[in-house]
Amino acid sequence: MEGSLTIKREIQRYRQEHFSAMEDEIVVEFPLTIMINGEEFATMVCSPYHLEELVIGFLASEGVIRFRKDIKDMKIDASQGFAHIQLHQEKIISQQTFSKRFIGSCCGKSRQFYFQNDVRTAKTSTSKTKLTAQQCINLMTTMQEESTVFKQTGGVHNAALCTSEDLIVSRTDIGRHNALDKLFGYSLLNQIPIRDKVLVFSGRISSEILTKAAKIGVGIVLSKSAPTDLAIQLANDLNITAVGFIRNGSFNVYSHPERIIE
Known part of the structure; x- marks a missing residue:
């Protein structure tokens, strides 16, 4: 059984x-350990909701699976914080490709850039999708308006998978990577084609986030925050349009501007 995204705590507020x-709404932080064929693979710190999507999206992003059908059995024990995965093939997870590691919820160096599996699973976009400037602004506005947990707590990241006109699904998590993995998992579970879709994101576009977007397969990434230089380099290399600082009716296009039209 999955838990709540927030919990009420007694606090002392200083004002005037x-x-x-008073009571304040606080985001819940939840450790989830993924076991693959009986062996520990990774421990993620996440929000305890949409855990099936999170696990499937994470494993697909890491190149362990390609489709939901690659998993023979999956049991999530939220009470103990474990996800037990049995693959159809009893394949060995090579330590040359994967390493057991801690996936943190914070920004910074919680993940190392470009493991071997990142090179293997990141896709060069072939998207033909184009957005008008107003569509970029509208999609960001819609995602932010639906982000009730962020409004309550200010302690989560939000991400949405969209068409050019509207949101398909949005997900929230304390971990920015986790929010994207939940979208990836949702698309795999519901067999949603990704190439023509748009990713809308609340946080900074780092190289890690851009790589994650490439693994999901989108061609346009919209953010209300800034990109890093390495993320822009990757976006140019992977044919992804990166748009940042979508605020107050304006934004910046950092790569492949041909997809954004007036």
Whole structure:
């Protein structure tokens, strides 16, 4: 059984030179250990919701599976914090390709850039999708308006998979990578074609996020925040349009601007 995204806690708030007791809504942080064929593969720190999507999206992103049908059996024990995965093939997870590692929820160096499997699973986009400038702004506005947990707590990342006109699905997590993995898992579970879709994201476009977008297979990434230089280099190399600083009716296009039209 999955848990709640938030919990109420008693806090002391200081305002106008006085302390007062009150309840505040706090995001829940949840460790989930993934076991593959009886062996520990990774421990993720995540929001305890949409865990099946998270696990499937993460394994697909890491190149362990390609489709949901590659998994023979999956049991998620949320009470103990374990996801037990049995693959159809009893393949050995090579340590040359994968390493047991801790997937953190924070920004920074929680993940190393370009493991061997990143090179293997990141896709060069063949998307023909184009967006008008107003569509970029509308999609960001719609995602932010639906982000109730962020409005309550300010402690999560939001991501959405979209058509050019509207959101298909949005997901929330304390981990920015996790939010994207949930979208990937949702698309695999529901057999949604990705190439013509758009990824809308609340956080900074780092090289890790751009690589994750390439693994999912989208051609356009929209963010309300900034990209990094390495992310822009990757976006140019992988034929992905990266759009940042979508705020107050304006934005910047950092790569492959031909997909964004007036």
